[in-house]
Amino acid sequence: MSEAYTSVADEDVDAGPAPIVAVVGRPNVGKSTLVNRIIGRRQAVVEDVPGVTRDRVPYDAQWNGRRFTVVDTGGWEPDARDRAAAIAAQAEIAVQTADVVVFVVDVSVGATDVDEAAVKMLRRSHKPVILVANKADNQNLELEAVSLWSLGLGEPHTISALHGRGSGDLLDDILAALPEPPPIVEDGPRGPRRVALVGRPNVGKSSLLNRVSKEERAVVDSVAGTTVDPVDSLVTMDGELWQFVDTAGLRKRVNQASGTEYYASLRTAGAVEAAEVAVVLLDSAEVISEQDQRVLTQVVEAGRALVIAFNKWDLVDEDRRIHLEKEIERELKRIPWAIRVNISAKTGRAVDKLAPALRRALASWEERVPTGALNTWLTALTQATPHPVRGGRAPRILFATQAGVAPPRFVLFTTGPLDAGYLRFIERKLREEFGFEGSPIEVSVKPRK
Numbered sequence: 001m002s003e004a005y006t007s008v009a010d011e012d013v014d015a016g017p018a019p020i021v022a023v024v025g026r027p028n029v030g031k032s033t034l035v036n037r038i039i040g041r042r043q044a045v046v047e048d049v050p051g052v053t054r055d056r057v058p059y060d061a062q063w064n065g066r067r068f069t070v071v072d073t074g075g076w077e078p079d080a081r082d083r084a085a086a087i088a089a090q091a092e093i094a095v096q097t098a099d100v101v102v103f104v105v106d107v108s109v110g111a112t113d114v115d116e117a118a119v120k121m122l123r124r125s126h127k128p129v130i131l132v133a134n135k136a137d138n139q140n141l142e143l144e145a146v147s148l149w150s151l152g153l154g155e156p157h158t159i160s161a162l163h164g165r166g167s168g169d170l171l172d173d174i175l176a177a178l179p180e181p182p183p184i185v186e187d188g189p190r191g192p193r194r195v196a197l198v199g200r201p202n203v204g205k206s207s208l209l210n211r212v213s214k215e216e217r218a219v220v221d222s223v224a225g226t227t228v229d230p231v232d233s234l235v236t237m238d239g240e241l242w243q244f245v246d247t248a249g250l251r252k253r254v255n256q257a258s259g260t261e262y263y264a265s266l267r268t269a270g271a272v273e274a275a276e277v278a279v280v281l282l283d284s285a286e287v288i289s290e291q292d293q294r295v296l297t298q299v300v301e302a303g304r305a306l307v308i309a310f311n312k313w314d315l316v317d318e319d320r321r322i323h324l325e326k327e328i329e330r331e332l333k334r335i336p337w338a339i340r341v342n343i344s345a346k347t348g349r350a351v352d353k354l355a356p357a358l359r360r361a362l363a364s365w366e367e368r369v370p371t372g373a374l375n376t377w378l379t380a381l382t383q384a385t386p387h388p389v390r391g392g393r394a395p396r397i398l399f400a401t402q403a404g405v406a407p408p409r410f411v412l413f414t415t416g417p418l419d420a421g422y423l424r425f426i427e428r429k430l431r432e433e434f435g436f437e438g439s440p441i442e443v444s445v446k447p448r449k
C-alpha cells in the first residue's frame, strides 16, 4: 500500500479562514480522483465519461494539522464545441478563488494544446501553480513526465491519484505554497470574556454593574496571570469570571447626569471595540429612542455579539408590556437575532439570566459551519429558490465558504452580482438553518469576472 493520507477536518486545527486549493485541468485527467485522495474518502463523484458536468464542490481537508478547502473544478461549464473555453472558465474560477492552483495533466497523454492554453491563463493569474503529472502509475510513465517541463510551470509532481503514489509529497508541496497560517493562539487558559456594558445615560448601567459586582470585588486581586486594565471590572457571574471593559467612568457616575451625548458615544465606541460581546441596556419604561438605536448600530457595525437587556423591568406593568412588544417588533426589526433579557438592576430580577445569554451569544459569534454542510444546504436552497432572472440571465452561486468567525463571515462565489433582496434572503435562510442567535453575521459576494 501507499502512503497514509489525509483525514477530513472535523474540527478546526487552526484559526482563521481556510485557504482554498483549486484543482483544475482538462476533463478526465483525474481531478476528482485526486480530490478523493486529498480528502481521504470516496466522496467526490468520479465519472468515466469525458467532459461530464459535475457540480464543482468544495471539501474540507487537512494535512499535517493544516486545514484547507479543496475545490474540484471538474467539468466546470464544459463546452463540447470549445474545450479550451471550458478550461478558460476553470482558470478564471481559479483566479478568483484559490490561494493555490493545482494544475493536473494526464502524463499518459502528455501536454495537449488545451493544456497549453490553460497554462497561459493560469500564468496571468499570478497565483502559485503546482503542476501535477497524474496517472504516473509506473516508472516508465514517471519518466514521461519530464516532457511536462516544457509547460514552464516548473517541476512536474508525478503522482498516481488512483493508486496513491506520490500524493503525500504533493500535499507537502501544496501546504508549502499556501499563505502563512494565522499565528496560533496559545492554548493556555484564556482570559475572561470581555463584555461592554453600554446604553444611553440613565438606563441603569452603573446600577447593573454595582448589582453584579456586589459580592465579587475581592476576586479581582486573586486572579493570577490575568492582565486587567484598571478601567475594567472583573465580575463573577454564574460561576464564571467576566471582564466588563471600560467601566471606570460608570462607577464614579452613579446617579449623575452624564456629560454630552458625544462623550457617551465615544465611551460606547471604545468599550464595544475592546469587547467581544455587548450588553445594550434599554430602559423598559421608556420608548426605544434614536439614541438607543445608535448604540445598537455601534455594536452591530463593530461586529460584536449582542445581548439586549431591558432594564427597569420592575416598572413595567401590563399596559407597558403590550406597548413594548409592539415597539420591539417595529424598532428592533433589523436585529431579530439579538438575545433579549428582561431585568431589573434595582431588584435583581433575572440578572442571573445575563451570563447564560452572554454565553449563548458568544457561542454563535464563534460558530463555524463546516464547508460541506454549508454547501449541501446552499445547493438545496438555490435549487428550490433560484436567483430571479434579470435581463434574461440569473447569476448563480457556485459555492460558499465561511471566511472567518467572531463574527461569522461568509463568502459566496457567484457568476455575477446578486440582487440585494436575494442576498438578504440567503442571509435570513442561513440564520434559519444555522442559528447565530446573538451574533451579527456577514455575507459577502465574490462575483467571477
Ligand code: GDP
Binding pocket: 025, 026, 027, 028, 029, 030, 031, 032, 033, 034, 045, 046, 047, 048, 051, 074, 075, 134, 135, 136, 137, 159, 160, 161, 162, 163
Ligand atoms: P476528472 O474528469 O479530471 O475529474 O477525472 P476523474 O478523476 O474522473 O478520472 C478520470 C478517469 O481516470 C477515471 O476513470 C479514473 O479512474 C482514471 N484515473 C484517475 N487517476 C488515475 C491514475 O492515477 N491512474 C490511472 N491509471 N487512472 C486514473
Ligand code: GDP
Binding pocket: 199, 200, 201, 202, 203, 204, 205, 206, 207, 208, 250, 253, 254, 255, 256, 258, 311, 312, 313, 314, 315, 343, 344, 345, 346, 347
Ligand atoms: P447609567 O447612567 O446608565 O449608569 O444609569 P444609572 O445606573 O445611574 O441609573 C439611572 C437611574 O435609574 C438611577 O436613578 C437608578 O436608581 C435607576 N435605575 C437603575 N436601574 C433600575 C431598575 O432596574 N429599576 C428602576 N426602577 N430604576 C433603576
